[in-house]
Amino acid sequence: MKKNERLLKTIGINPQQSDIDKPFAPKSGPGVLMSQQRTAAELEKAKAEIEVLKNKLLPIEQLVSVPERMRKLKSGEFEDLKANLASNQLVHPIIVRKIAEDKYEIVAGHNRVAAYKELGRTHIEADIKTISDNEVFEAAFYSNFFTSDLSDFEKYEGFKIIQNNTGETQKSIAERAGVTPTLISYLFSFEKLPKDAIGLIKNQPFCLGATQAAKIAKGEESKIIQGLNMLLSGELQTEAQLVAFVLQKNNTKEITEPTTFKIGKKIFAELSSRNDIIAIKLKxxxxxxxxxxxxxxxxxxFIEKIN
Structure with a gap:
C-alpha cells in the first residue's frame, strides 16, 4: 500500500480506485509550469512527426519533372520496374525539392514517378530536401550514381558536367565523389571519341563500355562512326566485333558499289563484298x-581446281 493511501485511511477516508489511478497533478507554481512545458514539448514533437509523415507522401500532380535528369533504362527495365511497384512497396523514396507553393521539382526518381502514373497511383513517398540551384545537378547525379545501374557513358557525362561547372581536376572530382582516380580516368575514355560518336552513344548509352571506348578511340574517326552505326543497327552484334572492325587493317579494297544482276529491267540480285565477306541480296x-x-x-x- 502506498504511503498516501495509508495516510488517507488513518484519517478515515477510503480512496476510490479511480482516484488512485489518476496521475498526481502538481499544485505548486513551479510544478504546474514544468508540467505545461513538458506537455507543450510533447505536442510540438507530435506535430513535427505528423508533418514529416505528411511531407513523405506527395500528390503526383504536384511534382515537376526535369526530362534531362530522367535516367535511360535498358530495354524491358521500365516494365520490370512497373511490375515490381505494382505489387511491392516503394523501397527508396524519390527525392524532391520545393520550388513553389504545392510544387516540388523531382531531383531523383523520375522513372519511379512515371511507373506510378501508369499504375494509376495519385501519391508517392518522397524525401523533401533543401537543395540550391547550384547543387541540384550533383544531388541528382550522385543519387543515381550510388543507387542505380548507370551505364559507363552516363557516369562519364555526369562527371564531365561537374568538371565543367566546377573546373576541378579528375583527381579532385574522384576525392569528392569518394571513388578512385583510376575509375574517373577510365570513364573519361569517352572524351577521346569524336563528337559525332558521342552523339550516337548518347542515344543508346548502354551500347558501349568505357574499356571498349578507350580501344576504338585509337582508330580512324570515319571507321569509329561507321562501326558505331553498324553496332546500333545490329550489323555488328558485340562490342568486341566493333573493336575488331575499327582497328582492323584493310589489305583489300572495299567494294562500295554492289554488282547488280538483272532479268530484263528487273533487278534479280545484288552482289557486294567487304574485305573477307561476300554478300548476295536476292529480290x-x-x-x-x-x-x-x-x-x-x-x-x-573451285576447291578441286586449287587442290
Missing part, C-alpha cells in the same frame, strides 16, 4: 535455296 526470296546450291557447287569446283 525474290523463293530463289534463295537454288542460288545457295549454285554457290556451294561453284565453291566445291
Amino acid at each position: 525474290d526470296q523463293n530463289q534463295v535455296t537454288a542460288i545457295k546450291q549454285i554457290i556451294e557447287t561453284a565453291i566445291n569446283e
Whole structure:
C-alpha cells in the first residue's frame, strides 16, 4: 500500500480506485509550469512527426519533372520496374525539392514517378530536401550514381558536367565523389571519341563500355562512326566485333558499289563484298535455296581446281 493511501485511511477516508489511478497533478507554481512545458514539448514533437509523415507522401500532380535528369533504362527495365511497384512497396523514396507553393521539382526518381502514373497511383513517398540551384545537378547525379545501374557513358557525362561547372581536376572530382582516380580516368575514355560518336552513344548509352571506348578511340574517326552505326543497327552484334572492325587493317579494297544482276529491267540480285565477306541480296526470296546450291557447287569446283 502506498504511503498516501495509508495516510488517507488513518484519517478515515477510503480512496476510490479511480482516484488512485489518476496521475498526481502538481499544485505548486513551479510544478504546474514544468508540467505545461513538458506537455507543450510533447505536442510540438507530435506535430513535427505528423508533418514529416505528411511531407513523405506527395500528390503526383504536384511534382515537376526535369526530362534531362530522367535516367535511360535498358530495354524491358521500365516494365520490370512497373511490375515490381505494382505489387511491392516503394523501397527508396524519390527525392524532391520545393520550388513553389504545392510544387516540388523531382531531383531523383523520375522513372519511379512515371511507373506510378501508369499504375494509376495519385501519391508517392518522397524525401523533401533543401537543395540550391547550384547543387541540384550533383544531388541528382550522385543519387543515381550510388543507387542505380548507370551505364559507363552516363557516369562519364555526369562527371564531365561537374568538371565543367566546377573546373576541378579528375583527381579532385574522384576525392569528392569518394571513388578512385583510376575509375574517373577510365570513364573519361569517352572524351577521346569524336563528337559525332558521342552523339550516337548518347542515344543508346548502354551500347558501349568505357574499356571498349578507350580501344576504338585509337582508330580512324570515319571507321569509329561507321562501326558505331553498324553496332546500333545490329550489323555488328558485340562490342568486341566493333573493336575488331575499327582497328582492323584493310589489305583489300572495299567494294562500295554492289554488282547488280538483272532479268530484263528487273533487278534479280545484288552482289557486294567487304574485305573477307561476300554478300548476295536476292529480290525474290523463293530463289534463295537454288542460288545457295549454285554457290556451294561453284565453291566445291573451285576447291578441286586449287587442290
